[in-house]
Amino acid sequence: MTNRNSLRKLLNFASGDVDKNFRIDLDVIHSTLFLTRHEQSSEELTQKMLSQSYGHNFERACTEYEEGLDESTGYR
Numbered sequence: 001m002t003n004r005n006s007l008r009k010l011l012n013f014a015s016g017d018v019d020k021n022f023r024i025d026l027d028v029i030h031s032t033l034f035l036t037r038h039e040q041s042s043e044e045l046t047q048k049m050l051s052q053s054y055g056h057n058f059e060r061a062c063t064e065y066e067e068g069l070d071e072s073t074g075y076r
Contacts, residue, residue, distance in 0.1 A: 001035070006036070
């Protein structure tokens with residue numbers, strides 16, 4: 001299991017299109033491999049995503065907010 005960004009980084013690495021170092025942690029639980037991109041801190045990642053994002057259309061299409069939270073900008 002992985003997310004889209006980790007998969008993109010791996011595919012770019014495999015094609016030789018890498019502009020900086022990155023780290024992906026691998027964990028095996030039972031018979032499932034988890035690939036998790038390692039970041040310096042979640043705050044740095046959030047600020048970077050806000051300034052360089054392609055948008056959040058997938059999240060908007062697949063997320064239902066509780067009543068009164070429809071103006072929220074994120075979730076955990």
